[in-house]
Amino acid sequence: MVGDNSFVVVANRLPVDLVYGQWVPSPGGLVAALEPVLQAHHGCWVGWPGVVDAAMEPFHDRNVLLHPVPLDQQDYEQFYEGFSNATLWPLFHDLIVPPVYDQSWWETYRSVNEKFATEVAAVAADNATVWVQDYQLLLVPGLLREMRPDLTIGFFLHIPFPSPDLFRQLPWRAELIAGLHGADLVGFQRSRDEENFRAIVDADITTGTFPISIDPSTFGPVEQEIVAKLREQLGSPHTVLLGVDRLDYTKGILQRLTALEELYDEGQVHDVTFIQIATPSRERIDHYQQTRSAVEEAVGRINGRFGEIGRPVVHYYHRQMQKAQLRNYYAAADIMLVTPFKDGMNLVAKEYVACHPEGNGALVLSEFAGAAVELHKAHLCNPFDTESIKSAILDAISAQGSEAARTTMQELNQQVNDFTVARWAETFLNELNATRSRAGKENA
Ligand code: ADP
Ligand code: F6P
Numbered sequence: 001m002v003g004d005n006s007f008v009v010v011a012n013r014l015p016v017d018l019v020y021g022q023w024v025p026s027p028g029g030l031v032a033a034l035e036p037v038l039q040a041h042h043g044c045w046v047g048w049p050g051v052v053d054a055a056m057e058p059f060h061d062r063n064v065l066l067h068p069v070p071l072d073q074q075d076y077e078q079f080y081e082g083f084s085n086a087t088l089w090p091l092f093h094d095l096i097v098p099p100v101y102d103q104s105w106w107e108t109y110r111s112v113n114e115k116f117a118t119e120v121a122a123v124a125a126d127n128a129t130v131w132v133q134d135y136q137l138l139l140v141p142g143l144l145r146e147m148r149p150d151l152t153i154g155f156f157l158h159i160p161f162p163s164p165d166l167f168r169q170l171p172w173r174a175e176l177i178a179g180l181h182g183a184d185l186v187g188f189q190r191s192r193d194e195e196n197f198r199a200i201v202d203a204d205i206t207t208g209t210f211p212i213s214i215d216p217s218t219f220g221p222v223e224q225e226i227v228a229k230l231r232e233q234l235g236s237p238h239t240v241l242l243g244v245d246r247l248d249y250t251k252g253i254l255q256r257l258t259a260l261e262e263l264y265d266e267g268q269v270h271d272v273t274f275i276q277i278a279t280p281s282r283e284r285i286d287h288y289q290q291t292r293s294a295v296e297e298a299v300g301r302i303n304g305r306f307g308e309i310g311r312p313v314v315h316y317y318h319r320q321m322q323k324a325q326l327r328n329y330y331a332a333a334d335i336m337l338v339t340p341f342k343d344g345m346n347l348v349a350k351e352y353v354a355c356h357p358e359g360n361g362a363l364v365l366s367e368f369a370g371a372a373v374e375l376h377k378a379h380l381c382n383p384f385d386t387e388s389i390k391s392a393i394l395d396a397i398s399a400q401g402s403e404a405a406r407t408t409m410q411e412l413n414q415q416v417n418d419f420t421v422a423r424w425a426e427t428f429l430n431e432l433n434a435t436r437s438r439a440g441k442e443n444a
Contacts, residue, residue: 002148003123005044005065009034010120012084012136014066017050023061026050027246027279027320029212029347030134030158036215037425038064046119052076069119071112078108084136085282091170092135092159093250093342097287099169106172110139113179117143126150129432132183134158139175142182154432155183158212159344160370161193164200173200181205184439185432189344189370206435210428211374212345213421218323219354222331230332235311238271239397242333244326244348245340246281247318249291252339252366252383253278257298257314259389264306264313268394274337275315275329292318330355335362335396338369339383345370349378353416359406362396364389374415377408 015031015038016023025031038045044065049056052075058067071080082105091099117140124130129152132140141153167173177200180186187210188194194209234240241260245251253276263269278295282288296316303312321329330336336352346369353363353375363378365371372380381392399405 002121002126003044003128004125005123006125006128007041007043008046008120008124008128008130009038009043009133010046010116010130010137010140011133012048012080014045014047014049014068015064016061016066018054019050024320025323027281029345032347033212033214033421033424034133035064036218036421040422044123046116046123048080067119067123069116071115075108075112075115078102078105079112080136081282081285083109086285086287087170088135088138089159089250090287091166092162094160094162094166096250096341101169101171103171110175113137113139114143116140117147120144121147124148124151127152129154129429131156131429131432139179140182142179145182152432152436153183154185154187154428155180156187156210156212156428157193157344158189160190160342161188161196163196167196167200177201185428185435187428187431190373193344208428208431210424210431211370211419212347213416213419213424214347214350214354215421216350216354216417219327219330219351221357222328222355226328227332230328234273234275234315237273239269239273239334239400240332241272241274241335241337241393242329242352243274243276243278243337243339244329244352245278247278247288247292247295248281249287250340250342252341254291254294254298255383255386256337256339256389257295257302259386259393260313261298261302261305262386263390263393264302268390269397272313272397273311273315274313275317275333277317277319277321277326277329279320280318326351327355333361334400335364335393337364337389337393338371339364339366339381339389340369341366341383343369343371347371349375350416353409353412356409357413359408359410359413361409362399362405363409363412364392364396374419375412377411 013026015035017026042063046067048071049068055070056068086100090097127150132155141155186207191209194207299314299316306313330352338349349371365378366383367380379392379396382388
């Protein structure tokens with residue numbers, strides 16, 4: 001029996017999570033990017049509803065049909081927290097923390113991938129297009145290909161692909177590569193990721209580079225009064241710095257706090273306020289807990305050393321925010337700090353740029369974020385080098401209000417408006433169809 005959905009996206013998470021009985025938007029860039037694409041295609045989305053043991057019927061969320069895949073406690077611990085986020089995540093982010101290699105986690109990863117593939121095989125129509133997302137589901141293309149040879153299968157990796165020497169550490173590397181061989185097209189964020197992958201696979205797998213983006217129309221300009229009020233609430237500082245991230249050790253949050261502390265210590269900045277918005281993420285994993293403790297300790301120390309009554313230097317929020325509220329922060333910030341050690345793309349950088357069509361504001365951006373390829377005119381920095389972060393911040397402060405700074409931000413804004421997430425999806429899906437037709441002709 002086949003289903004009746006001609007376009008199916010499968011990702012670890014659904015675009016909404018069930019939290020204490022209420023549906024809330026899921027965290028992360030994957031969902032932020034794909035949601036408008038699915039809305040436009042009236043597609044079907046197969047994924048986990050974010051809570052353990054939630055067996056539920058498919059339902060519609062605006063234009064999208066959501067097919068929940070239930071995960072039990074063992075799946076959560078060994079597939080999600082374990083193999084996905086304590087093995088693959090650190091390995092694919094260049095060992096910022098050491099990956100754990102555990103046979104039972106691997107076995108659960110394989111069985112959960114089978115669960116996802118079985119669900120997709122049941123809902124996809126004859127000859128449907130299935131688009132598999134990210135590192136949690138690397139085996140799904142191969143499993144699906146066996147179950148449903150009629151399907152056109154694309155795969156997109158949202159995170160970096162590591163260099164061959166790092167990838168070879170993985171005891172199950174051959175199985176993962178075999179899984180990806182089931183896809184007609186495998187897409188990456190940067191050409192470097194694609195090259196790393198190509199260095200370890202046969203020539204017969206089709207790959208491409210497709211940098212993901214945002215829907216800039218949802219990040220338009222914000223009313224001046226709202227911006228003015230927010231800055232007034234902050235005590236009308238000369239410069240407002242902003243960071244917006246999942247609280248993840250890859251994002252370099254502590255490093256930007258250290259840079260700010262040193263700038264204050266050395267008397268190089270005055271009257272600078274930093275807002276750090278950190279979404280809770282993967283909270284039971286050791287390295288996430290350690291990162292949170294280190295960040296919160298630094299926030300307390302900096303405010304203790306340099307804050308004044310009613311005027312902390314750092315405003316720290318450990319919570320999910322509404323998109324509209326986030327947009328106000330983006331619009332009010334003079335300088336956005338995006339300093340990951342490694343990041344597939346980093347949509348926050350693009351969202352900030354989209355909120356500054358008039359050319360005010362500045363972006364300090366890690367050279368190790370995928371976004372640095374397109375947004376190379378930003379103030380680039382090396383997050384492993386505190387001096388480099390400090391000088392990028394100082395450069396951005398000293399350029400504030402200049403014509404050169406305005407021109408740069410307008411160019412960045414143009415880039416984000418030209419290369420939207422709709423264009424990303426269209427380019428990938430066109431290439432996927434073309435690859436499938438070429439293969440069909442060769443086999444005819
Ligand atoms: P990642 O996918 O690693 O989380 P990205 O920067 O690519 O990183 O995407 C993060 C997404 O999550 C963005 O769309 C951003 O707006 C959103 N986001 C981050 N922090 C928050 C928050 N505290 N509240 C709401 N949305 C957030
Ligand atoms: O974009 C990277 C990514 O890991 C997505 O695959 C994921 O949905 C998102 O970040 C948030 O992470 P999580 O699903 O573990 O909360």
